[in-house]
Amino acid sequence: MATTQVPCPLPGTFYRRPSPDQPAFKNEGDPVAVGDTIGLIEVMKTFNEVKAEIAGTLKAFLVEDEEAVMAGQPLYEIDA
Amino acid sequence: MPIGRLFIANRGEIAYRIGRAARAMGIETVQAFSKADADSLPVRHADHARLIGPPQAAKSYLAIPALIEAAKDAGADAVHPGYGFLAENAAFAEAVEEAGMIFVGPSPATIRLMGDKASARAAAKAAGVPTVPGSPGRLEDLEAARAAAETIGYPVMIKAAAGGGGRGIRIVKDETELATQFPLAHAEAKAAFGDGGLYLEAFITNARHVEVQILGDGERAIHLFERECSLQRRRQKVWEEAPASCLDAPTRAALCASAVALAERVAYRGAGTLEYLYDATRQAFYFIEMNTRIQVEHPVSEMITGVDLVQAMIEIAGGGRLELQQSDVKLKGHAIEVRLNAEDPARGFLPSPGTITRLIVPEGQGIRFDSHLFEGYTIPPFYDSLLGKLIVHGDDRAAALRRLEAALAGLVIEGVPTTRGLHAALLAAPDVRGGRFDTGYLERWLAAEPSRLAAATEEAIQ
Numbered sequence: 001m002a003t004t005q006v007p008c009p010l011p012g013t014f015y016r017r018p019s020p021d022q023p024a025f026k027n028e029g030d031p032v033a034v035g036d037t038i039g040l041i042e043v044m045k046t047f048n049e050v051k052a053e054i055a056g057t058l059k060a061f062l063v064e065d066e067e068a069v070m071a072g073q074p075l076y077e078i079d080a
Numbered sequence: 081m082p083i084g085r086l087f088i089a090n091r092g093e094i095a096y097r098i099g100r101a102a103r104a105m106g107i108e109t110v111q112a113f114s115k116a117d118a119d120s121l122p123v124r125h126a127d128h129a130r131l132i133g134p135p136q137a138a139k140s141y142l143a144i145p146a147l148i149e150a151a152k153d154a155g156a157d158a159v160h161p162g163y164g165f166l167a168e169n170a171a172f173a174e175a176v177e178e179a180g181m182i183f184v185g186p187s188p189a190t191i192r193l194m195g196d197k198a199s200a201r202a203a204a205k206a207a208g209v210p211t212v213p214g215s216p217g218r219l220e221d222l223e224a225a226r227a228a229a230e231t232i233g234y235p236v237m238i239k240a241a242a243g244g245g246g247r248g249i250r251i252v253k254d255e256t257e258l259a260t261q262f263p264l265a266h267a268e269a270k271a272a273f274g275d276g277g278l279y280l281e282a283f284i285t286n287a288r289h290v291e292v293q294i295l296g297d298g299e300r301a302i303h304l305f306e307r308e309c310s311l312q313r314r315r316q317k318v319w320e321e322a323p324a325s326c327l328d329a330p331t332r333a334a335l336c337a338s339a340v341a342l343a344e345r346v347a348y349r350g351a352g353t354l355e356y357l358y359d360a361t362r363q364a365f366y367f368i369e370m371n372t373r374i375q376v377e378h379p380v381s382e383m384i385t386g387v388d389l390v391q392a393m394i395e396i397a398g399g400g401r402l403e404l405q406q407s408d409v410k411l412k413g414h415a416i417e418v419r420l421n422a423e424d425p426a427r428g429f430l431p432s433p434g435t436i437t438r439l440i441v442p443e444g445q446g447i448r449f450d451s452h453l454f455e456g457y458t459i460p461p462f463y464d465s466l467l468g469k470l471i472v473h474g475d476d477r478a479a480a481l482r483r484l485e486a487a488l489a490g491l492v493i494e495g496v497p498t499t500r501g502l503h504a505a506l507l508a509a510p511d512v513r514g515g516r517f518d519t520g521y522l523e524r525w526l527a528a529e530p531s532r533l534a535a536a537t538e539e540a541i542q
Binding site for chain 1: 135271303
């Protein structure tokens with residue numbers, strides 16, 4: 001199994017859940033299919049879904065929930 | 081007590097604008113900033129600056145304890161909230177006062193009264209101000225909503241009592257839609273505002289958005305005429321004018337008098353705006369809500385009256401009486417403001433943070449550019465997309481339009497896509513030139529004129 005680091009597509013604030021009182025889109029260890037929503041990036045008050053482009057198992061998040069991220073910064077690791 | 085040191089609890093163009101006003105009054109400024117705004121223009125120009133937290137607004141510009149701590153630490157005796165963020169948060173105003181400082185704005189009680197849309201409507205009614213036909217207050221359940229909608233007549237809008245800025249509004253055309261949308265609106269309002277309270281209002285088709293600028297000192301209030309802000313996209317204003325050309329003199333007088341009556345009734349202190357819907361066919365206006373703060377589009381009112389609203393609100397907050405009499409405020413000429421946002425009109429107004437590589441600002445008689453941009457500035461992705469406001473003034477609307485055309489042509493912002501091209505295209509639209517638009521106009525125009533938008537974008541990319 002190869003581990004891939006997936007970069008953040010946009011700069012902004014990363015959210016792991018659709019709203020504060022809902023469960024996370026994905027947890028570490030979850031299976032991931034292409035097109036699955038990994039999280040949200042808030043850019044200038046608009047929310048953009050981060051979709052998986054590689055299928056596999058989500059190994060680790062490299063950015064905390066509600067943390068600021070830059071475009072290109074590694075966001076999560078996936079075992080494919 | 082006159083203010084000696086003012087803490088600015090905001091960012092971007094309005095922080096810069098407030099700082100300029102304060103310094104012109106001989107007041108020292110302390111600029112709050114998040115980690116993402118360390119090299120911003122308001123920070124550079126302030127007398128002092130205080131880091132208040134990480135980039136995310138929730139942990140910086142919305143973090144009440146961090147802001148209070150920073151303001152106290154800096155020895156500030158007053159706090160200006162600007163617009164957005166905590167500007168209409170009664171708990172923040174209270175925290176400022178409890179910390180022994182002055183909140184530049186109305187009392188927490190007034191913010192609470194006018195911030196709740198249902199109680200604001202009740203206050204308006206009590207002051208004899210016409211309101212859009214609607215439910216008398218908060219609705220307990222769907223049954224109450226059904227009964228209210230029956231009386232008002234469909235279509236109706238479901239609105240969140242704690243909502244604002246156009247958020248939390250749903251339009252339903254019959255009882256079936258009401259039954260499905262009411263519970264959704266309740267859940268959404270609860271999630272967005274922590275308050276699921278809802279009320280209903282009649283939906284007026286082809287309405288214009290007009291609003292009256294007022295100043296009050298807690299006893300007496302005056303108006304500074306009205307603005308017309310119908311050109312909106314997703315309920316966000318993009319182009320504002322003063323005065324509203326659609327009003328005749330008697331209607332204007334009645335509208336502005338109603339705003340003063342309501343402001344005095346709630347003992348309003350500071351600068352505020354009363355928003356109305358104007359039904360041109362019936363020549364009737366209806367109060368919808370009050371914004372208890374300075375607004376983005378305040379410069380158009382300043383341009384037609386010569387009054388500096390930000391200075392006036394600081395002066396009143398420092399214990400000053402309202403010096404101006406109503407008869408001192410004269411309406412002169414016509415002003416237009418266009419908002420330059422870091423958005424790409426051709427890609428669904430996609431927000432586009434980035435670095436400004438080139439900036440040329442038009443200058444001359446009757447031209448003003450309120451902005452925090454400079455060449456080399458990197459726009460952070462964490463806040464709203466407003467880059468600046470181009471404001472023009474002319475002897476009449478036709479002259480203002482000509483001046484806007486010249487000023488827009490002279491404005492160069494490179495490095496990020498902006499809405500400049502959209503405004504150039506709107507300026508060429510016969511309906512806009514003729515002042516024939518309502519609150520739905522811009523979205524219909526955007527849907528019908530994709531070719532214009534493509535042209536607008538090409539220009540934006542240059």
